[in-house]
Amino acid sequence: MTVTTITSREFNQDTSGAKKAAAKGPVFITDRGQPAHVLLTIEDYMRLSKGDVSLADALAQRDADFDFEPPRLGSGLIKPANLD
Template sequence: MTTLTSREFNQDTGRAKKEAAKGPVFITDRGRPAHVLLTIEDYMRLAGGSLSLADALAQPEADFDFEPPRITGPIGRPADLE
């Protein structure tokens, strides 16, 4: 378990993320615990659920690369009813 001041967190978020991979990171504000940084896996385990694709995409900081392939040729075909 790691504790960082708000200033330390702001100055070195990379360190905070590395420490969160090992366990919760408590972030203090004026000497008192104010926030906890967790990996998404730890959070989901604690929340007792899984993150849906819609929930993941709805996050304000979501950054997903998605390049769907272009469709060429006809997009439909006659139905085989026999």
Template sequence: MVTTLTSREFNQDTSGAKKAASEGPVFITDRGRPAHVLLTIEDYLRLSGGHMSLAEALAQENAEFDFDPPRIAGDISRPADLD
């Protein structure tokens, strides 16, 4: 389902626009002409090929990440080879 809102309607009911975006794209118009599109992050990732930069991922409002890198066994340092 596609929803169209004027800029004024969007400003007055941002929460409603976000709810509508869960059902499909929300077109936001300026002076009667489409100017912006509001999408869920899932729809955006699907359309963009699923690629998100680290900066975009961290900029999400509710970003939560599990980061558990593997431990490296043994000594990882070695003397410099100056020859």
């Protein structure tokens, strides 16, 4: 599976290219550098929307090829409990 990321402008200028890329894996479409939409084939959408595959199963697929780097929590987010 190939994950593709394109800008909204690229999507508007080459929709058929985005559709071809979606045949190989999800296409993330960004707005101002942030992921905003995902383009999937109908087969992938139906498989995911039926609930046959959990998120954990989807991430554990052997042929999955994508990076997942969650943001680190900054300091100050966790505070000690006030027991007064």
